[in-house]
Amino acid sequence: MHTRMEHNLFLLTFDNKLGLSPPNLPDSKAKRVLDLGTGTGIWAIDFADDHSEAEVIGVDLSPIQPSFVPPNVRFLIDDIHEQWDFSEPFDYIHSRMMNFSIPNWPEYLDKIYQNLAPGGYVEIQEIDVMMKSDDGTLGDDSAIMKWSNLLNEASVKLQQAYKKIDEFKDIMSEAGFTEIVDVRFKWPTNHWPKDKKYKELGVWNNENIAIALESLTIAPFTRAHDTWVLANLFRLWKKAFIMRG
CATH class of the missing domain: 3.40.50.150 (Vaccinia Virus protein VP39)
Structure with missing residues (x-):
């Protein structure tokens, strides 16, 4: 699914x-x-x-x-x-x-x-797992940004470093590719957009995140963050879901 x-x-x-x-x-x-x-x-x-x-x-x-x-x-x-x-x-x-x-x-x-x-x-x-907001109000102290940053730190520690989207064009050029085209789209995290297409994307993406979050998070968080415990992880999830829902 x-x-x-x-x-x-x-x-x-x-x-x-x-x-x-x-x-x-x-x-x-x-x-x-x-x-x-x-x-x-x-x-x-x-x-x-x-x-x-x-x-x-x-x-x-x-x-x-x-x-x-x-x-x-x-x-x-x-x-x-x-x-x-x-x-x-x-x-x-x-x-x-x-x-x-x-x-x-x-x-x-x-x-x-x-x-x-x-x-x-x-x-x-x-996709870029580092969340962004159009108005720049999503700060590093928000639950969803804490999750994004911790996931990135875990990927580096586990030598599965998440490649930042901004880096792809350069590494493709270094590999020998030419005529590189970088096209970017927004995926809202819920139904808030007024635009019909973005609203539909937000609904689908909200469900997608809900399904993928546990499998994407538990293994890297518990393996890479020594002081991290599942209780803290579930509390962070809850805050992140309230913010994006």
Whole structure:
């Protein structure tokens, strides 16, 4: 459910498109497509449905993909941290919500670059867990910012450093990529926006956060913060939820 909800959030954000780069256009000529960290395979399956001429490969460490899929999509159970042994390069490589899963982004992006065909595209879709407010009133003493900062500290201590969104363009350039386009969107955390689309995004994102918060938080907080106890964690959650709800 969580993966589908995130998928729907991205679809709503991108006006029902699977991505913003040219391979996502209806007349795309992409023949080989790679979806990294495919999870349930929902993005790969949708792309394969939309582009019947493309061979789509989804890679993940967990075998949680369905068996009934379009004929032009297949899944590999593999560790993307190890050496990549693809026989041919790809026209399009897609990576989404991988920030906490990649300990070494320069190495990851170098692998992507080495496995792209000349003129190929990569699309990195990530979110910033560091919350922001339009009016600048969200201070570091707020519960939700304490949570964000503690999560970032934990990721650094556990050598799973969360890469800041502002850093992506530079590390992609260092990996050799050119014509880099940085497009950013807002995801409200609840239903407060007046705009219909942002209100819907806020409702979906509120539910998404509620589902993901525990799994995203407990392990890094209790492993990285020596004095942290679950009782304190639950109190912080409660304050954060009251603020955003």
